[in-house]
Amino acid sequence: MALIVQKYGGTSVGSPERIKSVARRVAKYKAQGHQIVVVVSAMSGETNRLVALAKEVQAEPNAREMDVILSTGEQVTIGLLSMALMAEGLKAKSYTGAQVKILTDSAFTKARILSIDEENIRLDLSNDYVLVVAGFQGVDEDGNITTLGRGGSDTTGVAVAAALGADECQIYTDVDGVYTTDPRMVPEARRLKSITFEEMMEMASLGSKVLQIRSVEFAGKYKVKLRVLSSFEEEGEGTLITFEEDNTMEQAIISGIAFNRDEAKITVIGVPDKPGIAYQILGPVSEANIDVDMIIQNVGVGGATDFSFTVHRNEFAKAMDILKNKVQKHIGARDVLGDNKTAKVSVVGIGMRSHVGIASKMFRTLAEEGINIQMISTSEIKISVVIDEKYLELAVRVLHKAFDLDQESA
Amino acid sequence: MALIVQKYGGTSVGSPERIKSVARRVAKYKAQGHQIVVVVSAMSGETNRLVALAKEVQAEPNAREMDVILSTGEQVTIGLLSMALMAEGLKAKSYTGAQVKILTDSAFTKARILSIDEENIRLDLSNDYVLVVAGFQGVDEDGNITTLGRGGSDTTGVAVAAALGADECQIYTDVDGVYTTDPRMVPEARRLKSITFEEMMEMASLGSKVLQIRSVEFAGKYKVKLRVLSSFEEEGEGTLITFEEDNTMEQAIISGIAFNRDEAKITVIGVPDKPGIAYQILGPVSEANIDVDMIIQNVGVGGATDFSFTVHRNEFAKAMDILKNKVQKHIGARDVLGDNKTAKVSVVGIGMRSHVGIASKMFRTLAEEGINIQMISTSEIKISVVIDEKYLELAVRVLHKAFDLDQESA
Numbered sequence: 010m011a012l013i014v015q016k017y018g019g020t021s022v023g024s025p026e027r028i029k030s031v032a033r034r035v036a037k038y039k040a041q042g043h044q045i046v047v048v049v050s051a052m053s054g055e056t057n058r059l060v061a062l063a064k065e066v067q068a069e070p071n072a073r074e075m076d077v078i079l080s081t082g083e084q085v086t087i088g089l090l091s092m093a094l095m096a097e098g099l100k101a102k103s104y105t106g107a108q109v110k111i112l113t114d115s116a117f118t119k120a121r122i123l124s125i126d127e128e129n130i131r132l133d134l135s136n137d138y139v140l141v142v143a144g145f146q147g148v149d150e151d152g153n154i155t156t157l158g159r160g161g162s163d164t165t166g167v168a169v170a171a172a173l174g175a176d177e178c179q180i181y182t183d184v185d186g187v188y189t190t191d192p193r194m195v196p197e198a199r200r201l202k203s204i205t206f207e208e209m210m211e212m213a214s215l216g217s218k219v220l221q222i223r224s225v226e227f228a229g230k231y232k233v234k235l236r237v238l239s240s241f242e243e244e245g246e247g248t249l250i251t252f253e254e255d256n257t258m259e260q261a262i263i264s265g266i267a268f269n270r271d272e273a274k275i276t277v278i279g280v281p282d283k284p285g286i287a288y289q290i291l292g293p294v295s296e297a298n299i300d301v302d303m304i305i306q307n308v309g310v311g312g313a314t315d316f317s318f319t320v321h322r323n324e325f326a327k328a329m330d331i332l333k334n335k336v337q338k339h340i341g342a343r344d345v346l347g348d349n350k351t352a353k354v355s356v357v358g359i360g361m362r363s364h365v366g367i368a369s370k371m372f373r374t375l376a377e378e379g380i381n382i383q384m385i386s387t388s389e390i391k392i393s394v395v396i397d398e399k400y401l402e403l404a405v406r407v408l409h410k411a412f413d414l415d416q417e418s419a
Numbered sequence: 420m421a422l423i424v425q426k427y428g429g430t431s432v433g434s435p436e437r438i439k440s441v442a443r444r445v446a447k448y449k450a451q452g453h454q455i456v457v458v459v460s461a462m463s464g465e466t467n468r469l470v471a472l473a474k475e476v477q478a479e480p481n482a483r484e485m486d487v488i489l490s491t492g493e494q495v496t497i498g499l500l501s502m503a504l505m506a507e508g509l510k511a512k513s514y515t516g517a518q519v520k521i522l523t524d525s526a527f528t529k530a531r532i533l534s535i536d537e538e539n540i541r542l543d544l545s546n547d548y549v550l551v552v553a554g555f556q557g558v559d560e561d562g563n564i565t566t567l568g569r570g571g572s573d574t575t576g577v578a579v580a581a582a583l584g585a586d587e588c589q590i591y592t593d594v595d596g597v598y599t600t601d602p603r604m605v606p607e608a609r610r611l612k613s614i615t616f617e618e619m620m621e622m623a624s625l626g627s628k629v630l631q632i633r634s635v636e637f638a639g640k641y642k643v644k645l646r647v648l649s650s651f652e653e654e655g656e657g658t659l660i661t662f663e664e665d666n667t668m669e670q671a672i673i674s675g676i677a678f679n680r681d682e683a684k685i686t687v688i689g690v691p692d693k694p695g696i697a698y699q700i701l702g703p704v705s706e707a708n709i710d711v712d713m714i715i716q717n718v719g720v721g722g723a724t725d726f727s728f729t730v731h732r733n734e735f736a737k738a739m740d741i742l743k744n745k746v747q748k749h750i751g752a753r754d755v756l757g758d759n760k761t762a763k764v765s766v767v768g769i770g771m772r773s774h775v776g777i778a779s780k781m782f783r784t785l786a787e788e789g790i791n792i793q794m795i796s797t798s799e800i801k802i803s804v805v806i807d808e809k810y811l812e813l814a815v816r817v818l819h820k821a822f823d824l825d826q827e828s829a
Contacts, residue, residue, distance in 0.1 A: 025475035059495065065435035067502035074505075077513050078498035081491035085469065088488035092477035095484075103487050107517070108562055152518055 011176040012044045012134070016144065016166030019053035020183045021240035022086050025093075031181075031240065032093035035139060039099055044134045046173065048144045048166040049090055051082025072117035076146075076156045079118075080106065083143035083162070090141045100138045104130070106146035106154070111165065113147035113155045116298055120147060120155035121223075122164065125172040142169055163224035171231035178233050179247075180220060185239035186248035187212065187220075189414040190266040195406050197415035201264060203249045208264045209235075211357040211391045225250070262360035262367065263412040266405050267391075269353045272302065273325035274384065274395055276317040277332060279343025282309030289340050290316055293331050299324045303353070303386045303393060313343075317384060319395065325349040351383065352401040355393035356408060368392050374411040380404055421586040422454045422544070426554065426576030429463035430593045431650035432496050435503075441591075441650065442503035445549060449509055454544045456583065458554045458576040459500055461492025482527035486556075486566045489528075490516070493553035493572070500551045510548045514540070516556035516564070521575065523557035523565045526708055530557060530565035531633075532574065535582040552579055573634035581641035588643050589657075590630060595649035596658035597622065597630075599824040600676040605816050607825035611674060613659045618674045619645075621767040621801040635660070672770035672777065673822040676815050677801075679763045682712065683735035684794065684805055686727040687742060689753025692719030699750050700726055703741050709734045713763070713796045713803065723753075727794060729805065735759040761793065762811040765803040766818060778802050784821040790814055 015035065022028050031047075038045055059078050063070040087103035094101035109130065113120035130140055144162025147155050157164055163180055170178035184192075185200060187209065192198040204212070206229040210222060220237065228235045228250065238247035280286055291301060304318045320328045325347060332345045361367045371392055375382060380403065384395035396404060409415060425445065432438050441457070448455055469488050473480040497513035504511035519540065523530035540550055554572025557565050567574055573590060580588035594602075595610060597619065602608040614622070616639040620632060630647065638645045638660065648657035690696055701711060713729045730738045735757060742755045771777045781802055785792060790813065794805035806814055819825060 025472060028476055062435060062495070062499060063502060066438055066499045067506045071502050071505055074498040074501045074513055077501075077515070078495050081494045084491045084494070085472070085488050088484040089472060089476050091484045091487075092473060092481050095481055096477045103484055105487070105564075108564075154515075154518075 010042045010044065012046075012173060013038060014046045014048060014166055014170040014173065014175045014178045015181060016048040016162060016178065017050065017181045017240055018162065018183070019050040019056070021181050022049050022090065023053035025089070027240075028086070028089050029093050029096070031090060032097045032099075034240070035094060036097040036099060039139060046130065046134070046140045046142060046169060046175070047090060048142045048162060048169055049083060049086045050144050050162040051079075052086055055082040055085070073153060076117045076120075076154050079156050080143070080146040080154050083145050087141045087143045094139050094141070100136070101141060102133055102138050103141045103143070105143045106165075107148035107152070109142060109147075109169075111147035111168070113149055113157070115149040115151070115153065115155065117153075117155055119158040119298060120149070122147060122157070122168050122227075125168055127169070127172040130169075130173065157223070161221065161223070163221040164227055167224040167227040167231075167233050167235065170233045171227060176234065178228065178235050180224075180235065180237050181240035182237060183239065183241065184237070185242055185245050186237050187250075188265065190405055190409050191268070194268075194402055195266075195409045195415075197409065199414065201248050202246070203251050204264055205251055205359050207390055208357050208359050209250050211355065211388070212265055212267045262364050263356050263358035263414065264360075265357050265414065266408050266412070267355045267357055268401060268405050269302075270398060270401060271322040272319045272351050272353045272395060273322045273328075273347065273349035274317065274319050274351045275325070275328060275332065275345065275347045276315055277337070277340075277342045277345050278315050279313045280316045281341055282312055282314045286340060287316065290332070290336055291318070293335050294318075294320070294328055297327060297331055299328050299331075303384060303395065305384055305386055319351070319353065319384075322349050348383075350398050351395050352398040353393055353395050354401065354404045354408065355391045356412060357391040359390050361392075362389055370411060371408060374407050375404060378403055378407055420452045420454065422456075422583060423448060424456045424458060424576055424580040424583065424585045424588045425591060426458040426572060426589065427460065427591045427650055428572065428593070429460040429466070431591050432459050432500065433463035435499070437650075438496070438499050438503050439506070441500060442507045442509075444650070445504060446507040446509060449549060456540065456544070456550045456552060456579060456585070457500060458552045458572060458579055459493060459496045460554050460572040461489075462496055465492040465495070483563060486527045486530075486564050489566050490553070490556040490564050493555050497551045497553045504549050504551070510546070511551060512543055512548050513551045513553070515553045516575075517558035517562070519552060519579075521557035521578070523559055523567070525559040525561070525563065525565065527563075527565055529568040529708060529710075530559070532557060532567070532578050532637075535578055537579070537582040540579075540583065567633070571631065571633070573631040574637055577634040577637040577641075577643050577645065580643045581637060586644065588638065588645050590634075590645065590647045591650035592647060593649065593651065594647070595652055595655050596647050597660075598675065600815055600819050601678070604678075604812055605676075605819045605825075607819065609824065611658050612656070613661050614674055615661055615769050617800055618767050618769050619660050621765065621798070622675055622677045672774050673766050673768035673824065674770075675767050675824065676818045676822070677765045677767055678811060678815050679712075680808060680811060681732040682729045682761050682763045682805060683732045683738075683757065683759035684727065684729050684761045685735070685738060685742065685755065685757045686725055687747070687750075687752045687755050688725050689723045690726045691751055692722050692724045696750060697726065700742070700746055701728070703745050704728075704730070704738055707737060707741055709738050709741075713794060713805065715794055715796055729761070729763065729794075732759050760808050761805050762808040763803055763805050764811065764814045764818065765801050766822060767801040769800050771802075772799055780821060781818065784817050785814060788813055788817055 091101040144165040188198040235250040501511040554575040598608040645660040
């Protein structure tokens, strides 16, 4: 008997029929003697519907009230799935984030989980209930409803698995695992049987969209065994996310090509090259709750340097406003330039640690296609470049081929 | 400066445009210096949509999960209206039933309010917020979400007004007051400037549908000044619900004709005429949470009597099942008969206390139209009859005319 947390995304619970299909799958696991906690998203389309309603009423919807509204999406799903499970003859019970309670900070629309009170869940599990928990949502210490931001249901799944010490956290989605890159862009993309946490984290954060990055961080931190599966296939083992130390198999050099179309680039020109400048630039941005992705600062020349970073395209205007009106004069920078027509492409692979020449191969491949590289950033297991967004598809395709990711032996 | 609780029903908040219109009305009251708490229903159509979804998943939806789902309807409205109020430049904040907290018993889908913790609301009011509270919902002592049943938002409005000691509770609806009968059935129906609590209670319970009965009970119990108004008219004073003792004006003999199409009649035949029988019949019905309306037991003849009562048509099958299978043999009754094609018509008026002949006038009027009376029940201020539902419209029209309710001087 294992304790399994299963998370189903919006497409997997997108209609009464699909909810019943999820209930049948859960019933199958339950019949095998497992204890099951199910975490669900809002039915697909529901979140967008609610956001549209809100925007009709207030051009820039208040964040606290947005969360009150958005959290209803998952609340409907937990009720429906609990009913479907009862229709399958199981004992079932739903929990909202507040009922669990999933305590978060108060950053409405993008809150972070602080703790999970798993006591009631454990009691219900011991009484043979299947529990259905609302993903994506929580409650702050004042009792305000919060949401974790888009994709946050994955995080809820992993966090609940961690709190319960579950044997496995299964993330059901509309893809059947993690691919070498997005198969919609590159038909030759292959499913990986396993991928390390570190690679997965780079893949997710770079926009491969299979899992939300915070959920992977959580899984790594609490050593939760994570598996990505398709909710539309009866069989299939999906992709197992492994800890590097467990994985002594021969590694492919490169696991995949990740990309992110929603990247916007901002450069602060002529920044005095002195201590504390990075904080003075990024502090106000972060206080406005804008997530910063890549950060690049080159060696200064003549006492001044240029400082670049990228943000999500939706927050470009807000970030530019902060820099132009609050930061530029304050730090004595010459100018602030921005471009929201950019995209990021990365090659990711744990194997690149022990292999040289990956970067040069990547740059050469892009150069051969006439694609100009605007920014470069590297970590131990990935190399990312920012390019003009119009070259994104081309770049992903040629890199996928150049690193032999379409070959089974790769 | 007054403290006003305003309650808006589903039609009044049925679209973003209407929500904005409610916000403008609230802003107008706020500009006059009043403190405002707004209680809202789900957007019209939303509750039916959610019920339909649930029934697709489970033929007889589980009551606890039904409440989890249904309560999202009001939750969306409170978020939207708070946003609309902010767009009007007001400080606004939403509260779910659980956040208030509105404590109820655990009778899911038809819970009763036990207490309201108004402390946070009072604090927010003193900080100049307009508060938007979800109607229809609460939370039981174990933290389960409950709903008060259809129309329960009125009850929430009155209960919040009572808890706060509000100066007035304004119920906004799609009619502009209480009429002598349903104007959709009788075009000559007139709006009453005022009506006593007792009359209103009879009118509401008998199906006039302007206010939900429990809200009127609450208002009477806690002496809340209640006013019914139209949310679609800029001006208009609606109908004030008065306490009888405050009302020394000359009273019309009859205030209105109420009716209820959803009445089903059940008769237990050949019941032994001995103490405790009524309880043995109705106890199991009430334990199944079925509301009983009229109850009639005539003088027994030959040691046996017949016992009749009415229930809502939706609960007819359930009630018949209980009586046939649990009660009949147990008490030794001869048979159980039922008819769900009946309707109830009542004449209501505080003035009938001091006027004789109302009953005979009512019965004669119906007899002249050939309408057979199946059951009769009377209280101090109303006379109700159960008739074949096909005569309902005819009965209401002729009674409205017979009691001169179409005359302004009536």
